[in-house]
Amino acid sequence: MKVRDALRAAQLYYLQDLTMEAIAREMHTSRSSVSRLISHARDTGLVSISVHSPLAARSQIEERLAERFGITVHIVPTTSHIGEAERLDRTALSAARILSEHVDSSMTVGIAWGSTLSAIARHLPTKRTHDTHVVQMNGAANGHTFGVPYAGEILSRFGAAWSASVHHFPVPALFDEAATKEAMWRERSVRAVLQMQRRVGLFVFGLGSPRAAVPSHVYSGDYFDQRDLALIEQEGVVGDCATMFYRIDGSSDIPSLNLRSSGPDLDDVRRIPRRFCVMSGLSKIDALQGALAAGLITDLVLEETVARRLMSLSRVSPRAVQTSPKPSSTRARSASIAG
Amino acid sequence: MKVRDALRAAQLYYLQDLTMEAIAREMHTSRSSVSRLISHARDTGLVSISVHSPLAARSQIEERLAERFGITVHIVPTTSHIGEAERLDRTALSAARILSEHVDSSMTVGIAWGSTLSAIARHLPTKRTHDTHVVQMNGAANGHTFGVPYAGEILSRFGAAWSASVHHFPVPALFDEAATKEAMWRERSVRAVLQMQRRVGLFVFGLGSPRAAVPSHVYSGDYFDQRDLALIEQEGVVGDCATMFYRIDGSSDIPSLNLRSSGPDLDDVRRIPRRFCVMSGLSKIDALQGALAAGLITDLVLEETVARRLMSLSRVSPRAVQTSPKPSSTRARSASIAG
DNA sequence: AAGTTCTCTGCACAAACGTGCAGAATGGTG
């Protein structure tokens, strides 16, 4: 039986420090088979490797962010010598591993979609859980497609990694008419998903940004038409969380857009116990500031270059993060950003 | 700062799957330094690697033992082609790693001493905890020495690994006179240790056995004199747990010995929430049976060859483990062994 | 039974890794 062999090989390798050669002799097989068994043990989650940062070793950046916003921050080390794409990939890889430490049986996990989530999904290690549910938090349909294959791919990878049941949400990301959304929200099929969303204990999301240097395809016309893009500009939107738009000060009273959004109301988001945000890419920094100001985040996986920029902004720009006036607000779940 | 570098290297290596070469380039150092940084990260507990056996992959042996005695069993894979010494060493290495998953801050851990504990102590990985206490459960003094260096070495390794404070217990393993023990037990210095022992939430011990093929030095005359050894023989003692003696049926009403023992009363042991026993060496199998019958164990790290033997005994020998008559006793903390 | 497809094995090679060693850097100490 393969699982058993893989387990035994992994025990001998990781718990008893034998070399693969020695394990091969004990298990009467070739060294290469042992190598593959051990890989398999890692791939299937028999072995889990985690890296803890002792408080003593936390970088100043992590500490200051954590203190100011009362959130847990994981900074993903990167260099500026590599491209945005690779930075996203490495951030997603780290995030996937950190995330899997937080998932457990009988959990309901909400998932947004987008390039960040897609990258995370590609790197998810498997973890054996039961009675776990994965639910899509916002629609992915647009003018061209219902987006089922795309969002579905992401969802099903999460489902496969955790042997969870998945709940799709095949509605438009942003409805054309608010009334249509309201009508749909009364449908039983939709209400079932909404109810599932209300049980979410862990919400995983990236941030969308209309101001990204290379605007993501979400903001480039596939999802939003001219009228929408104009509204986004007018209203001073700096980002979105599951298609729910906000400004840099964290406000989201933008009925012209948000009443048509398929995503969860930000008040509902803030009620989710754990809100796990993964963020890479310097040009989306406004979106991050807005999300922090809105108190959307409890756990943040942040690419190092972005973290540095964020810290430097907090010192110089009046429109950016500022030192909290009262040190007693350490544990606050939200904090003011705008000057 | 070294810790910081080690952490960064470990993150890049384990969370982002870069090669050491790539990490070296990013960190502007040589590959060999990176190799050493990562080793250091492992050694200091920045990285933790654990192997989980999914229920599906549990061996029949583990399952049956777990079910019959209501305990958690970890079987350490070994072969019969290697000597007892190496088997003990490998068992201890596995045990040390499993043990460190159970230790945490603000815990009081009781420690016995002996060749098993010594081997575990040599292999303990470090784990950052605070407010942890390690307390010696039984004395190690004998006719020649107070045993402070020996037991102290073990204790201090545990202390160092977990940055815990250690509490020595420099009394004879087995008093010559019961009255002396009683008198000592009224001393404030001793009572402080006894009180510490009462707070123990995790007790780590091996098993002593007078019937071992190569009798451990504990039973070979250094600790017990002729009179004691005769009593051990007479009373049908098969083993001891922290110098407290028991028979194969788990009974320990042996006043001639146990009233003089410095170890904790077995009733007190059974009150400790987690009782972590590490066991290697076929010839001590009687001691294991007695300890199981006495309900001394909640978590057992067991060398595979011993586990196999135990299972075969349970089928053939009337003096050995038998199938529990009522299947409802699954969760019982103790079970009858003798026929 | 022959064919097809898929998985598994061991080999051989290349890539990645650990470590003894000698010299450089660092940090006290007289």
Added chain:
DNA sequence: CACCATTCTGCACGTTTGTGCAGAGAACTT
């Protein structure tokens, strides 16, 4: 400042590990 002791570095080498490939084997089809 010079001295020693300790720690850190990179190199070079040997060991350990990963993987493409071709053949063996299993499972399923026709």
